[in-house]
Amino acid sequence: MTTDSQLLDSIRANPELNAMRAKVARFGKVLFDRHLTDIAGGNISARVGEYICISPRYSGSARQWQLTPEDVLVADKDMNVLDGAGVISREAKVHFRLHREGGLEDPARLRNLFDEAAGPHGGAAPWLRAAAHPGEPDPALEYRPITDAGARAIVALP
Numbered sequence: 001m002t003t004d005s006q007l008l009d010s011i012r013a014n015p016e017l018n019a020m021r022a023k024v025a026r027f028g029k030v031l032f033d034r035h036l037t038d039i040a041g042g043n044i045s046a047r048v049g050e051y052i053c054i055s056p057r058y059s060g061s062a063r064q065w066q067l068t069p070e071d072v073l074v075a076d077k078d079m080n081v082l083d084g085a086g087v088i089s090r091e092a093k094v095h096f097r098l099h100r101e102g103g104l105e106d107p108a109r110l111r112n113l114f115d116e117a118a119g120p121h122g123g124a125a126p127w128l129r130a131a132a133h134p135g136e137p138d139p140a141l142e143y144r145p146i147t148d149a150g151a152r153a154i155v156a157l158p
Contacts, residue, residue, distance in 0.1 A: 056086025
């Protein structure tokens with residue numbers, strides 16, 4: 001039987017998780033520094049095996065996206081935080097559902113998940129239009145694989 005201490009040690013010793021936590025922290029800073037997001041909220045997440053690396057609540061408003069890799073949360077697919085500084089935000093439920101249901105591996109499934117949503121979704125960045133409207137495709141969105149670790153992203157086209 002694995003203890004909590006052993007699990008934490010294995011998470012912290014995992015080079016793939018450490019690298020992804022660093023990327024999530026760095027990506028938030030780059031987005032903020034380039035005015036592609038603001039302090040209003042939102043999350044950045046990536047799956048590494050059975051774990052989800054995700055930015056903590058208040059990454060924008062309290063930290064202005066100045067995260068360290070250790071700040072980035074590591075959670076299981078049921079949203080149980082296993083390591084990191086802070087708590088999961090309420091918006092993170094969308095990320096976890098996409099990771100659990102495979103929406104990020106299948107663009108058609110991702111569109112279906114958005115179609116099931118109650119209303120439009122939008123990003124907070126002043127220069128970025130990212131929206132999905134239930135029942136109708138948005139031509140401004142491209143669902144594109146990111147080659148790094150098999151991650152996927154929704155990319156808004158200019």
